[in-house]
Amino acid sequence: MADGSLTSPGGIATGDRPEARPVRFRGGGFNPTSPRWVGAAVFVVLIAFLEWGTRAGVISNLTMPRPSDVFATLVDLARSGMLWTHLVPSLTRLAVGSALGTLAGIFVGVMIGLFSVARAGLVPLVAALFPIPKIALLPLFVIWFGIDEASKYALIAFGTFTPTVVATYGAVDTVDRTLIRMGQSFGLKWHTIVLRIVLPGAMPGILSGLRVSLAIAIILLVAAEMLGAEYGIGAYILQAGSLYDLERLFAGVAILSLLGVLVSAAIGRIEARLLRWRG
């Protein structure tokens, strides 16, 4: 067909052959992929630009610290051992708080997904709690749980709880009902249907909700540490900020960004493991 030898189907003798041209291609697109190196290249270019700018004087030292100085600060921090002094309490708060919040959120979300009473009673409540800036409640948490770790756990837990609930019950709602009917038709026990059909079916939605709620957890971690914490990444940043020490400020921010990237990668690994069946 490509050679244009196709004659018109009606066999009408027109003398000269009609012009043959390729059909215009109009498919493709709408299918973004992510080549590995592009993401890294964006960081490299951005940092190289800042380094050049601060060295050349295009960017004044007051507006942006030099990336190499920030890096040196990070190295110092690691050498002096202060990095761990700040990182360990922060990671503990993040782990305890978000574990409490997401587990409670998944539990409540599944309840809302399964029971009419829970749905009718809790959906409006969650909708009312969701938009409250949790940072605003920090003084309240201090009164309830004291100035120590408990109030920080509570703040992070509360902040991760609501998005997890919303993601979970949405995910439970999308579980294929025919699979649940199948479970009933085989006489499976109620808890088997919940554990083996509803939860795995909701897992993709729960995990993508987890991405959001863990990012929120990191934001709230800093907020919590700005109040009454001696050590922690948040405390470190706050200290640096009040002294206008931009190198240390950016060193702290870089640690948080890295933490975000690591958490996201960790969820990616969990997804790859738990959602192997999607191929």
Add this chain to the structure above:
Amino acid sequence: MDLRLNSISHRYDDLEVLRDISLDIPAGRIVCIVGPSGCGKSTLLRFIGGLEKPTRGEVLQIGEAPADSLNPLTYVFQDFALLPWRTVEGNISLVLNDHGVRGREAEEIIADVLARTKLSEFRTAWPRQLSGGMKQRVAIARALAVNPAALLMDEPLSALDSQTRELLMDDLVGLWTRAPFTAVYVTHNLSEAVRLGHRIVVLSRRPGEIREIVEIDSPLAGRDLAEPELDARQKHLWALMRAEAEAADKELAHG
């Protein structure tokens, strides 16, 4: 174990779906229910297996199910209803484990049903890796694993292409010939009904009523649709259904 439907009627609010259906389902036979779309045949099947309750009437189980039957009334669904996060054997072990069958015993049952459905080499495959026909064979294997007293099949071949359908029909005939089972087989496809049914129940359009019950006595294994007798049966069924299907097609959807 026989099943008996006693004057079953059903309505959703003011929409009458089924009207006064009485039917016997004798053990060891395949009863096909055919009818135009929307006539309530799938609803009827859900009543038979206790997944839904009719407004009036009842489904009776006559006699005890065999003691080794884990789930006497077992469905095979049109869309297979396999759990995509479990492998072929995981889908089968799920229903066995929940009925307390584990370990070696479960292993043996799984190996047996996979061999019967010619799936032995796909034991560890994920559902997404299987073709539609294979998925339905897995669903059939899973149904056989619980040793049902009656199989309730809801358009099991309707999601498949016509070649796969032919192959699976042969498989079903083979399974039945080796070990006759009781089945209620809902379909809108008359050639499936004529190939697989010992008794074919024709429902009218909504509200579904029994128009006619056709008995076909020739053995399943030897049935060939080219036979004049079967061809005549199929033509007769089509004559019964044609006007109903045409009228049903023109109805507006409810709900």
